[in-house]
Amino acid sequence: MINVGDAVPTKVFYLDRDLLKAYADASGDQNPIHQSEEFAISVGLPNVIAHGMLTMALVGKFVTDWAGGSANVKEFSARFIKPVIVPAREKVDLTVTATVVEIEGELIRLDLTATSAGVKVLGMAKACVHAANL
Amino acid sequence: MINPDSVGRTFDGADLVTVTQSEIDAFAAVIGESDTSVAPPTFSIRISLSQYESILTKPEIGVDWTRLVHGDQKFEIFRPIVSGDVFKCSATIETLRTVAGNEIISVRSDLHNGAELVVSSWSTLVVRG
Secondary structure, X not given: OOOOOOEEEEEEEEEOHHHHHHHHHHHOOOOHHHOOHHHHXXXXXXXXXXXXXXXXXHHHHHHHHHHOOHHHEEEEEEEXXXXXXXXXXXXXXXXXXXXXXXXXXXXXXXXXXXXXXXEEOEEEEEEEEEOOOO | OOOHHHOOOEEEOOOOEEOOHHXXXXXXXXXXXXXXXXXXXXXXXXXXXXXXXXXXXXXXXXXXXXXXXXXXXXXXXXXXXXXXXXXXXXXXXXXXXXXXXXXXXXXXEEEEEOOEEEEEEEEEEEEOO
C-alpha cells in the first residue's frame, strides 16, 4: 500500500568521464563542455560538467525502478539549477530520493530530490507514474 | 539575437526519424537499464535536441548553438517509444524573453508516429549573452 508522504528509498549513482562520453555517444550531444576540461574552463565553467540530460536520465532510472519499468513513466520534469561537476579520474555521486505527493486513481506523483557532492542539482523535479503494478 | 517573429510558429523536421533497437540499447546501457523492450523515459531527447539544433540555428531564427545552456525539461509520454517507431518531429517556439542579457527560449517538441502523438516535451533553452 502506497500512501501520500511515503519516502522512496535513496539511491546513489556514480558519474565519471567515461560515463559522460558514453552518454554523449548514446544521446548525440557531443558538446565539448561535457568532455574537455580545457574547453569547459575556457567558457567559464569550473571543470567538465555532466549533461543535464544525463543527470535527468539517471533520475529517470530511479523513477523507472520504483515504478516497475520504463513503460509506467507518464510525465517527468526537472529544472537544471546547478551543474554536476566531474573532475578527471574521479567518480562523483548523484544521490536521488523521492516522496509520494499525490495519488489519483492509478497515477502517483513523486517529488524528486537530486544532489551531487551535497549540492542540489535539480529543482522542481517531478514525475507521474502509472501504478497498476505497485 | 533570436528573431521575435519566430515565436508561436511550428517548424517541421526535414526528415522522418526511425528508432532502432541499437539506439535504445546504447541509451539504456548508460543508465544501467537492462530492460530494453521499450526506451527509457528521457530517450526522446536524443531526437528532439538534434531537431532543435537543425531548426533553431536556421538563419531566420538565429540561435547560436555554441552559447546554449539547457534550463529545464519536461516530458509527457503517451506511450513508451519502441524500436521501429518512425517519427515526424515538430518544434514549436512558445515563448522568447530576455533576462539579464540572456535570451530564454521555450520550445515544444511533438513526436508523431503516423497520426499518433507518442511524446510531447518542453525545453527551456538559455542562449548566454
